[in-house]
Amino acid sequence: MTPAPRFVPGLTPLLPAGAVLEEADRLAVVAAALDLQITSGATSQQFERQMARHLGLRKAHLTNSGSSANLLALSALTSPLLEDRRLQPGDEVITVAAGFPTTVNPILQNGLLPVFVDIELGTYNTSPERIERAIGPKTRAIMIAHALGNPFAATEIARLADERGLLLVEDNCDALGSTEAGRLTGTFGDLSTISFYPAHHITTGEGGCVLTDNLALARIVESMRDWGRDCWCEPGEDNRCRKRFSCQLGRMPYGYDHKYVFSHVGYNLKSTDLQAAMGLTQLAKVEDFGAARRANWRQLHDRLEGLPGLLLPRATPNSDPSWFGFVITVLHDAPFAPGELVDFLEARRIGTRRFFAGNLTRHPAYLDRPMRIAGDLDNSDIVTDRTFWIGVHPRLTAEMVEYMAASIEEFVRQRYHRPGPTVANLQQSGALA
Numbered sequence: 001m002t003p004a005p006r007f008v009p010g011l012t013p014l015l016p017a018g019a020v021l022e023e024a025d026r027l028a029v030v031a032a033a034l035d036l037q038i039t040s041g042a043t044s045q046q047f048e049r050q051m052a053r054h055l056g057l058r059k060a061h062l063t064n065s066g067s068s069a070n071l072l073a074l075s076a077l078t079s080p081l082l083e084d085r086r087l088q089p090g091d092e093v094i095t096v097a098a099g100f101p102t103t104v105n106p107i108l109q110n111g112l113l114p115v116f117v118d119i120e121l122g123t124y125n126t127s128p129e130r131i132e133r134a135i136g137p138k139t140r141a142i143m144i145a146h147a148l149g150n151p152f153a154a155t156e157i158a159r160l161a162d163e164r165g166l167l168l169v170e171d172n173c174d175a176l177g178s179t180e181a182g183r184l185t186g187t188f189g190d191l192s193t194i195s196f197y198p199a200h201h202i203t204t205g206e207g208g209c210v211l212t213d214n215l216a217l218a219r220i221v222e223s224m225r226d227w228g229r230d231c232w233c234e235p236g237e238d239n240r241c242r243k244r245f246s247c248q249l250g251r252m253p254y255g256y257d258h259k260y261v262f263s264h265v266g267y268n269l270k271s272t273d274l275q276a277a278m279g280l281t282q283l284a285k286v287e288d289f290g291a292a293r294r295a296n297w298r299q300l301h302d303r304l305e306g307l308p309g310l311l312l313p314r315a316t317p318n319s320d321p322s323w324f325g326f327v328i329t330v331l332h333d334a335p336f337a338p339g340e341l342v343d344f345l346e347a348r349r350i351g352t353r354r355f356f357a358g359n360l361t362r363h364p365a366y367l368d369r370p371m372r373i374a375g376d377l378d379n380s381d382i383v384t385d386r387t388f389w390i391g392v393h394p395r396l397t398a399e400m401v402e403y404m405a406a407s408i409e410e411f412v413r414q415r416y417h418r419p420g421p422t423v424a425n426l427q428q429s430g431a432l433a
Contacts, residue, residue, distance in 0.1 A: 145174060149201075300392065335415050
């Protein structure tokens with residue numbers, strides 16, 4: 001791996017997210033390109049098997065993005081093959097108001113009704129109690145994400161879904177490697193999703209994955225990902241399904257080529273072997289990446305704990321998050337506005353991001369959409385107005401994290417008129433050398 005350039009405080013950009021790409025990743029992609037592995041094939045199948053094995057699940061299906069994975073997962077629950085469990089237009093799906101839109105958009109795109117619940121400050125996840133209160137006579141499913149790597153109460157929510165006969169889609173895009181009650185996130189839902197965008201825990205450039213332990217659901221996911229076709233033979237493969245010229249489905253004539261019989265209104269959401277080749281090398285490093293994220297998060301938390309005016313993040317009880325970012329909420333009684341702190345950090349080349357979209361119900365895209373709001377969304381409004389996050393990804397060194405923490409501490413102490421070390425003092429003392 002090429003040595004990283006020397007960190008220069010205030011000049012070197014500290015991005016909130018970033019992939020760690022090394023020589024092994026380069027070689028894997030080049031080898032796939034030289035072999036002209038430009039579609040989905042054997043390497044994709046190998047990555048799918050290893051991804052499923054990593055989570056202890058039976059099936060994984062790669063997609064072209066994490067957003068597509070979410071669309072595919074929820075769309076699979078509308079399949080006629082699910083019979084009375086099938087989601088129908090007008091059915092309700094419980095989700096959270098504060099988050100990223102691609103957890104919510106598939107609900108609307110399938111003609112279903114999103115039921116929005118609030119989150120808790122600190123963990124930034126919703127609670128089983130909020131979900132239970134939101135369940136109504138038309139509620140058929142739950143689709144929520146683990147917030148910035150911090151698991152929601154997955155054991156309780158999965159139990160609630162089972163007791164109420166609800167399907168659960170677990171958006172694990174930000175939380176690969178996190179655990180709740182000693183169990184990996186992404187293993188609690190009927191279906192779960194992962195994103196391999198460069199900001200996430202491992203990357204394939206663009207890419208995502210849908211996982212399940214349910215073989216019937218896996219078959220639906222595969223069909224809907226691959227144009228909606230009924231046949232499961234790979235492209236270029238003939239009659240592994242043993243049905244090519246010997247079946248009759250729908251109103252098609254007996255013996256019509258099974259490769260061109262469609263049992264779902266599907267998509268083409270496949271990825272390529274080029275992406276899968278990098279996925280295999282990245283997956284081998286997922287534990288190390290998670291350890292680095294946890295260490296960077298802990299360093300920030302230890303350095304900032306006790307500072308006035310800031311609400312620091314906390315892990316969900318009984319969980320071990322593989323953190324996506326470090327979330328900060330500026331309290332109402334702080335003598336500074338959130339934007340002032342963000343501007344200060346950005347001026348020092350410390351990248352920030354908002355808590356994704358904040359309260360989605362306030363965005364132009366959703367103002368005229370059908371929805372139900374269960375309870376108030378007070379905390380979702382607070383994060384819209386007062387919350388941001390900074391990076392903890394593995395490209396950040398301890399020196400970089402110290403600079404980030406020292407900058408926040410300096411800003412806060414200045415506003416509270418409390419003396420303390422400045423970044424310049426730390427540089428002079430060698431603490432940021």
